[in-house]
Amino acid sequence: MSGLTDLPLWAAILVSIFVLAGSAMTLIGALGLLRFRTFYERVHAPTLGASLGTVGVLAASMLFFSVTRERVVVHEVLIFLFITMTTPVTLMLLTRSALYRDRAEGQDDLPDVRSVEDR
Amino acid sequence: MMARVFAYPRLSVFVLIVWLTLNQSISPGQIIIGTALGLFAAVTLSALQQPGLRAGNPVAILRLVGFVGLEIVRSNIAVARIVLRPRAERRSGFLTIKLEIDDPYALTVLACILTATPGSLWVNYDPRTGLLLLHVLDLIDEAEWASIVAGYEARLKEIFR
Numbered sequence: 001m002s003g004l005t006d007l008p009l010w011a012a013i014l015v016s017i018f019v020l021a022g023s024a025m026t027l028i029g030a031l032g033l034l035r036f037r038t039f040y041e042r043v044h045a046p047t048l049g050a051s052l053g054t055v056g057v058l059a060a061s062m063l064f065f066s067v068t069r070e071r072v073v074v075h076e077v078l079i080f081l082f083i084t085m086t087t088p089v090t091l092m093l094l095t096r097s098a099l100y101r102d103r104a105e106g107q108d109d110l111p112d113v114r115s116v117e118d119r
Numbered sequence: 120m121m122a123r124v125f126a127y128p129r130l131s132v133f134v135l136i137v138w139l140t141l142n143q144s145i146s147p148g149q150i151i152i153g154t155a156l157g158l159f160a161a162v163t164l165s166a167l168q169q170p171g172l173r174a175g176n177p178v179a180i181l182r183l184v185g186f187v188g189l190e191i192v193r194s195n196i197a198v199a200r201i202v203l204r205p206r207a208e209r210r211s212g213f214l215t216i217k218l219e220i221d222d223p224y225a226l227t228v229l230a231c232i233l234t235a236t237p238g239s240l241w242v243n244y245d246p247r248t249g250l251l252l253l254h255v256l257d258l259i260d261e262a263e264w265a266s267i268v269a270g271y272e273a274r275l276k277e278i279f280r
Contacts, residue, residue, distance in 0.1 A: 035202060
């Protein structure tokens, strides 16, 4: 494993910026989970970590390993692809179950999704 | 059986590329395993009897990817602002939009884009009426959301026609 000493200064600075930006975005998403008041608002918060948060950390990883191993490392792109394809499915299922529960409990101000249930 | 093995050449090639990238190797052994996995994926997918995919125009696909990338950055910043702002007036809520596209693949891509973009969430689509139910975090202007969705639709129509 090549150590941090192999990393030139310019790359170290860029990697730090990417890591900090990505984790800051994820932290803001986590704060959003705390601060938002309803379930439907809260579902939006984690997408910060799943989009730009992931991009920041993955960009740092790609840069770090491309520089220290002296070849282009791109398989982090796959992580982004898989996260982007799978997170929406989870979020949609969560929201639809919440909507179903709330309607079953008699909150009539919520929109109807019965057209899908009886298909 | 043979027809099913080669039913989805693009999918098979994609699985092969994913496999080689994951293993970071283009040795003959990995190529054989990746090809076998790709062909197996094609057989599995034909068992699901999906309608045929007519994706076209790689330029339009690249333009969509670029546009979505910019939108994701823009909406990340917008949602981060909402989180960090001290409790301000904000209205989140459900929104119904009439969709023009009805291709199942185009709808799938649209659902992933809208949900992966912070601030908007695909909740339900009714294929009989073509109505999409969306939940948005910042529901200031319904017409603006409708035009954002219409922008995606126009780009998707270029790809899936």
